[in-house]
Amino acid sequence: MRGPVVAVTGAATGVGALLTERLAASDEIRQVRAIDERRGECAEAQWHILDVRDPAIADKLRGADVVVHLALDLDLETDPAARTAYNVRGTQTVLTAAAAAGVHRVVLCTSAMVYGALPDNELPLSEDAELRATAEATGVGDLLEIERLARRAPRAHPGLNVTVVRPAVLVGGTDTALTRYFESPRLLVVAGSRPAWQFCHVEDLCSALEYAVLEKVDGELAVGCDGWLEQEEVEELSGIRRMELPSAVALGAAARLHRIGLTPSPAGDLAYTMYPWVVSGSRLHDSGWRPKWTNEEVLAELLEEVSGRHTVAGRRLGRKDATAAGAAGATVALLGAAAVVRRARKARRRV
Numbered sequence: 001m002r003g004p005v006v007a008v009t010g011a012a013t014g015v016g017a018l019l020t021e022r023l024a025a026s027d028e029i030r031q032v033r034a035i036d037e038r039r040g041e042c043a044e045a046q047w048h049i050l051d052v053r054d055p056a057i058a059d060k061l062r063g064a065d066v067v068v069h070l071a072l073d074l075d076l077e078t079d080p081a082a083r084t085a086y087n088v089r090g091t092q093t094v095l096t097a098a099a100a101a102g103v104h105r106v107v108l109c110t111s112a113m114v115y116g117a118l119p120d121n122e123l124p125l126s127e128d129a130e131l132r133a134t135a136e137a138t139g140v141g142d143l144l145e146i147e148r149l150a151r152r153a154p155r156a157h158p159g160l161n162v163t164v165v166r167p168a169v170l171v172g173g174t175d176t177a178l179t180r181y182f183e184s185p186r187l188l189v190v191a192g193s194r195p196a197w198q199f200c201h202v203e204d205l206c207s208a209l210e211y212a213v214l215e216k217v218d219g220e221l222a223v224g225c226d227g228w229l230e231q232e233e234v235e236e237l238s239g240i241r242r243m244e245l246p247s248a249v250a251l252g253a254a255a256r257l258h259r260i261g262l263t264p265s266p267a268g269d270l271a272y273t274m275y276p277w278v279v280s281g282s283r284l285h286d287s288g289w290r291p292k293w294t295n296e297e298v299l300a301e302l303l304e305e306v307s308g309r310h311t312v313a314g315r316r317l318g319r320k321d322a323t324a325a326g327a328a329g330a331t332v333a334l335l336g337a338a339a340v341v342r343r344a345r346k347a348r349r350r351v
Helices: 014-024 057-061 080-100 140-156 177-183 202-213 231-238 247-259 267-273 282-286 295-306 319-325 327-350
Strands: 005-009 031-036 046-049 066-069 105-109 161-167 169-171 187-190 199-201 220-223 242-245 310-312 315-317
Touching (some): 080 140, 169 202, 169 295, 177 187, 177 267, 187 247, 187 267, 199 202, 242 247
Parallel strands (some): 031 046, 105 161
Antiparallel strands (some): 310 315
């Protein structure tokens, strides 16, 4: 059978598992090598069990044409230092090992968050737009470092082609600060902000990754649904009412609650619900790729996924918490906690 031999890291779970199944079922792929720390469910793939930071991965990549590196930890609850150590070292090792093994293409997956959420962003952003994000949001510092590694790799390893895929708000079995936003009893809106919501279903991300694997498109690729939803449209479609707060109050409370350990999300996550970071996806479109999902359809699926969950300020409440306080009561409790922190700080200053 003709077609490329493709290795997928992080193949046992999440996007990696979905892509492994998709590639294994494709007539255009000769073989799929699945790499993870545990075996996944795809019986058609050839499994290799190891940590992507292990240099021995080079032996597993020998003979592969393409590597899709999806072994990333962006869990909100992971210790940030451990998360960075895994994500950056893993990507470095995979790029070096791929070059040593004679692989000619590596596909990396970051996020459209690397463009940054800023009030003066164009709608939509082109793939070539400057990466203006900072390291203040969950995992974004790691993604920016991965982007730097991607740009340096072809110079350090001549003959190695690196493609970077940047999805919009990813939905479909995902748990991020942005999906948790829709688990709240009220949608927090910062006064004076201009949110614009663009989603990417994991199925569309996998089909875009397959395009990159088959060399139908390369370079830096943004992927998401066509267009975007304004905040008012999101509220109308979701049926969730807004809670509007002044910028200083919202950002200050988010920073304090994270600092004292009440919430997993740093204040930097809030920017991505305040300002637009919508992408055009023009390179994929020019290659013939089209998303199968619309923003409205992905939002509906997300709302179905999070139904029954209760999250306030990024902190997910257990059923017991939610039953005892009620979602609205939990909001008051966390805002009250922020007020307590403010009073304590003022008291310390007076002393």
